[in-house]
Every structure is written in C-alpha cells, then in structure tokens.
Amino acid sequence: MPADGITPEGTAPGPLELVQSFANTLGAAGGDLLDTREKAVPWLRGGGLMPADAIVTGSEHAALLRLRDALRDTLAAHAAGRADADAAARLTRGLADGRLVTTLTPGGAVKLATAARSVYPSIVAAIAVAIAESGAAGTWPRLALCQDPECGTAFYGQQSVRHCPAHRIG
Numbered sequence: 001m002p003a004d005g006i007t008p009e010g011t012a013p014g015p016l017e018l019v020q021s022f023a024n025t026l027g028a029a030g031g032d033l034l035d036t037r038e039k040a041v042p043w044l045r046g047g048g049l050m051p052a053d054a055i056v057t058g059s060e061h062a063a064l065l066r067l068r069d070a071l072r073d074t075l076a077a078h079a080a081g082r083a084d085a086d087a088a089a090r091l092t093r094g095l096a097d098g099r100l101v102t103t104l105t106p107g108g109a110v111k112l113a114t115a116a117r118s119v120y121p122s123i124v125a126a127i128a129v130a131i132a133e134s135g136a137a138g139t140w141p142r143l144a145l146c147q148d149p150e151c152g153t154a155f156y157g158q159q160s161v162r163h164c165p166a167h168r169i170g
C-alpha cells in the first residue's frame with residue numbers, strides 16, 4: 001500500500017489484495033485461471049505462493065477450489081450485508097489447512113505463520129494470514145463480490161456496497 005493509504009478504486013489494501021486476486025481467479029472475463037492443476041500451478045508460482053519446483057496434488061487442487069468457492073460465497077454475503085453461516089463454516093474449514101500458529105521473533109514481534117512445512121498449507125496460510133490481518137484491521141467486511149449477475153468480481157469498497165465500481169448505479 002502507498003504511504004498515503006490510497007489504492008486504486010476497488011483494489012484492496014496491503015495483503016488483502018492477495019485474497020482479492022485469489023477470489024478473482026474465477027470471473028466472467030477471464031474464465032477460470034485455476035480450473036486445472038496445469039493452470040493453477042503457474043498462477044500460484046506467479047503470485048509467489050509456491051516455489052518454482054513445487055507442485056500441488058489433485059486433492060490439494062480440489063481443496064484450493066473449495067476454498068475459493070467458500071471465499072467467494074463469503075464475499076457475496078459481504079456485498080449483500082448479510083451473514084452466511086454455511087460459507088463462513090466452509091471458509092473456516094478450508095483455512096484450517098494453513099495450520100496457523102502464533103510465533104514470536106527473537107526481537108519480540110508477534111506473527112502468524114504456518115506450522116506446516118509442505119507446500120499446500122503454506123499457500124493456504126498466506127491467504128489465512130491476510131484474512132486474519134484484515135479482520136484485525138477492520139477491512140475484511142469491505143472486500144465484497146459484485147452482485148451484478150454478469151460480473152462477480154471481488155472488489156474493495158465501503159461496507160455493504162453491492163456492486164464493483166464498473167457496475168455501481170448512481
């Protein structure tokens with residue numbers, strides 16, 4: 001995020017942008033950037049979420065798509081300004097794969113990190129940490145999914161705004 005805290009309209013600040021771009025791997029315009037493992041691996045590598053020599057298994061790929069579905073359903077609930085207990089439960093379950101723990105650096109700083117050494121939990125942990133930090137900062141409810149039936153883009157805006165900047169009415 002720039003020092004003045006201003007980001008382009010609709011773009012989430014700081015690490016939440018990672019969550020936003022993960023949600024936007026499925027969209028009307030670009031199709032599905034993760035629909036096969038062959039497509040998901042380059043996206044994950046490009047986003048710095050996994051090393052160049054790493055892979056995800058078929059079941060991990062399936063879990064990643066379930067995580068994204070739960071995330072998108074949760075962001076749709078944000079746009080609608082309603083609770084979605086089922087989406088929240090599924091997102092909670094998916095994020096548990098990140099196996100987050102609280103760590104203290106030798107200097108005394110507190111951080112969230114993954115307790116796992118393998119690739120897939122590290123990917124999930126990056127997303128989980130971003131969501132946790134966003135929740136603490138109060139920005140999480142402002143990441144939402146455009147309710148235009150042709151759109152479904154994840155965008156960042158005021159709380160309970162239903163449409164992305166391109167589809168805002170009035």
Ligand SMILES: [Zn+2]
Nearest residue numbers: 146151164167
């Ligand atoms: Zn839209």
